[in-house]
Amino acid sequence: MKPCKPNQIRNPETNRCVLKTGKIGRELLGKKKSLSPKPCKSGQIRNPKTNRCVSKTGKIGRELLGMSEEEVIIVVPKKDGEDEIIIVNPGKKSPSSKIKKILTEEFDILNNEWLDGEYKLIWGDRKCALGVCKFGKKEIHISKHFFGSPIEIMKDTLRHEIAHALAWKYDKNMSHDTVWKKWAVKLGANPKSCTKAGVPDTSKASYALRHKDTKEVYQYFYKKPAQRRFATVKYTHIRGKKAHTFGKLEIVKL
Ligand SMILES: [Zn+2]
Numbered sequence: 001m002k003p004c005k006p007n008q009i010r011n012p013e014t015n016r017c018v019l020k021t022g023k024i025g026r027e028l029l030g031k032k033k034s035l036s037p038k039p040c041k042s043g044q045i046r047n048p049k050t051n052r053c054v055s056k057t058g059k060i061g062r063e064l065l066g067m068s069e070e071e072v073i074i075v076v077p078k079k080d081g082e083d084e085i086i087i088v089n090p091g092k093k094s095p096s097s098k099i100k101k102i103l104t105e106e107f108d109i110l111n112n113e114w115l116d117g118e119y120k121l122i123w124g125d126r127k128c129a130l131g132v133c134k135f136g137k138k139e140i141h142i143s144k145h146f147f148g149s150p151i152e153i154m155k156d157t158l159r160h161e162i163a164h165a166l167a168w169k170y171d172k173n174m175s176h177d178t179v180w181k182k183w184a185v186k187l188g189a190n191p192k193s194c195t196k197a198g199v200p201d202t203s204k205a206s207y208a209l210r211h212k213d214t215k216e217v218y219q220y221f222y223k224k225p226a227q228r229r230f231a232t233v234k235y236t237h238i239r240g241k242k243a244h245t246f247g248k249l250e251i252v253k254l
Contacts, residue, residue, distance in 0.1 A: 099151065103142060106155055110162050110187070119165055131157040133164035135174065140165065159189030205254055209233070212248050225251055 004010050004017035009025050011018050018024045040046050040053035045061050047054050054060045100123070107121040124132060124141030130149065132141040140161045142154065163183035164174065173179040184191040205220035218238050230251055237246040 099147065099154070102151060103154055103158060107140070107158055110158065114162060114187070115165055115169065119162075130154070131161040133161040133168075135165065135168045138165075156190050159187045160184065163187050163189055207251055208254055209249060209251050211245060212250050218245075218249070221251075 001015065002017070007020055008017040009020050009028050010016070011024055011028065018028075020026070020029060037046070037051060043056055044053040045056050045064050046052070047060055047064065054064070056062070056065060104121060111117050111119050111121075119138045119140055122139050122141045124143045126132060126141065126143045126145065130143050130146040130153075132143075133139075134141065140158070142157060142161075146154070146157075163180055163186075166183040166187075167173040167180045171179045181191040205222055207221035207223075207225055208217045209219040209221070210217045233249050233251050234247055236249060238244075238249070
């Protein structure tokens with residue numbers, strides 16, 4: 001095959017040389033330029049500065065996701081390719097300002113629209129329930145112990161509790177029956193009464209990072225962690241709990 005002249009480009013369909021400045025030539029060059037980069041793997045995010053994929057849990061990935069140093073991210077790969085990101089904060093019991101802000105904004109909108117702004121949002125301390133509605137005090141409590149839950153579940157819990165407030169305000173009802181469900185549907189909440197929904201579903205996890213002695217789990221993995229995680233786990237600790245966890249961590253198959 002004859003090489004093309006410098007001002008030409010080969011059209012792969014016809015194998016002929018065409019002018020770079022011609023219609024086909026320009027198209028061929030344009031296509032080449034606009035070839036979109038390969039999508040990042042699950043658990044990765046594109047660094048816009050370098051255009052490279054980096055791990056979401058790595059230093060740059062965490063920065064890109066706006067995570068603070070104390071937060072641990074659990075990436076749960078979903079079937080549709082989108083990752084669900086669970087943020088846990090092993091050292092702290094209070095929600096990070098970011099999550100707090102998202103939930104407060106959501107609450108303010110719903111409270112003003114549906115409850116005449118009568119209710120207050122409280123960061124609760126319950127360990128057994130994600131959300132609680134106190135009709136007498138007109139308070140909606142979101143438990144800080146479930147702070148590691150996915151944000152969508154926390155938002156749904158807000159709506160769940162506001163549906164209780166509405167069922168009480170208008171129907172003097174305080175159950176999870178059809179009256180509550182009616183309000184839940186109106187608010188766009190999942191009309192299921194189970195407050196356990198706030199607990200991340202770890203039944204599908206295949207590995208866990210835990211304390212060798214107490215067996216306390218700090219992180220769940222939904223696929224086998226990279227080999228280096230196994231190799232380096234003995235040198236790592238949970239932030240804020242160094243004395244208790246350094247050299248005491250292990251990754252186990254569930
Ligand atoms: Zn409820």
